[in-house]
Amino acid sequence: MLSKSILAATLGLFAATSLQAGVQIRFIEGAPKDRFVLTNVGACEVDASTLKIDLSQSAGRLIFDVTEKGAGVEVFQPLEFVEGVDALRQFPVVVDGQDSIELEIASLAAGDKLAFTIDVDDTIGQREITVTGSEIEGATVSYTDEGETITTTFSSEAFVNVTTKDC
Numbered sequence: 622m623l624s625k626s627i628l629a630a631t632l633g634l635f636a637a638t639s640l641q642a643g644v645q646i647r648f649i650e651g652a653p654k655d656r657f658v659l660t661n662v663g664a665c666e667v668d669a670s671t672l673k674i675d676l677s678q679s680a681g682r683l684i685f686d687v688t689e690k691g692a693g694v695e696v697f698q699p700l701e702f703v704e705g706v707d708a709l710r711q712f713p714v715v716v717d718g719q720d721s722i723e724l725e726i727a728s729l730a731a732g733d734k735l736a737f738t739i740d741v742d743d744t745i746g747q748r749e750i751t752v753t754g755s756e757i758e759g760a761t762v763s764y765t766d767e768g769e770t771i772t773t774t775f776s777s778e779a780f781v782n783v784t785t786k787d788c
Contacts, residue, residue, distance in 0.1 A: 642667070642785040644729075644764065646674065648757050648775065654698045654738035659705075659724070665788030667729040670766040672783075675721040679775070681743030681756030688717040698740035705735035715739065 642663035649656040657674065661667050676683040686697045700715045700722075710725040722739075729735060743756050758777040763770050764785060775781045 642788055644672065644783045644785060646672075646762050646775075646781050646783070648741075648779040650741075650779075651738075653696045653740070654701075655741045656703075656736060656738050659729075659735040661729045661731050661733050662782070663785065663788075664731050665785070666731060667726055667766075667785060669728075670726045670764060670785075671723060672726060673721060673723045673763045673765075674760065675763065676741070676757070676760045677720045679743075679756060679760035680758045682745050683720065683741050683743055683757060683760065685715050685719050685722070686717060686740040686742045687715050687719075690717075696740060698738060700737060700739045702735070702737045705729065705733060708733065708735050 642665035643661075644667060645660045645662045647658045647660075649658065659672065676685075685700075687699045689697055697717070700713070702709075702712075706712070708726055708729040710727040713722055713724060715722055724735070726735070741757075755777045757775045757779050760775040761772050762775070762781050762783055763772045764783045765771075766786060769786075771783055771785070773781050773783050
């Protein structure tokens with residue numbers, strides 16, 4: 622029993638000195654608007670960093686459909702932030718048919734979310750207006766902080782976890 626107490630105390634001490642940091646990005650298919658939700662799932666504030674969502678390597682070769690005329694099909698939806706816009710240094714610009722978006726984060730506290738809606742279409746599937754989790758598989762998220770970039774890939778379950786620097 623004593624060894625379990627020592628192990629628990631050691632793990633507690635380790636956790637107290639090295640707080641984990643991370644961001645989870647989830648894609649949620651919706652009609653008429655698709656949604657991306659970024660959640661600071663770590664214990665550290667995320668600040669002065671850039672997060673890029675790149676759809677170019679996705680299984681469905683996804684694009685953003687933000688105007689009536691252009692690369693997308695049928696319904697379009699412009700970029701709209703629905704939560705946490707104050708976390709951004711500036712509002713990103715998305716051009717119709719673009720396959721990436723770069724978010725410059727000023728500050729996102731632990732537990733906070735940054736969410737936006739936009740229309741995402743696939744360019745090689747049967748139903749271009751409906752994007753399944755498997756169609757976003759292969760898309761990447763790059764997180765850059767202090768010149769260091771970490772890149773991870775969306776799963777077929779339409780989410781990705783990015784482990785950032787400890788605080």
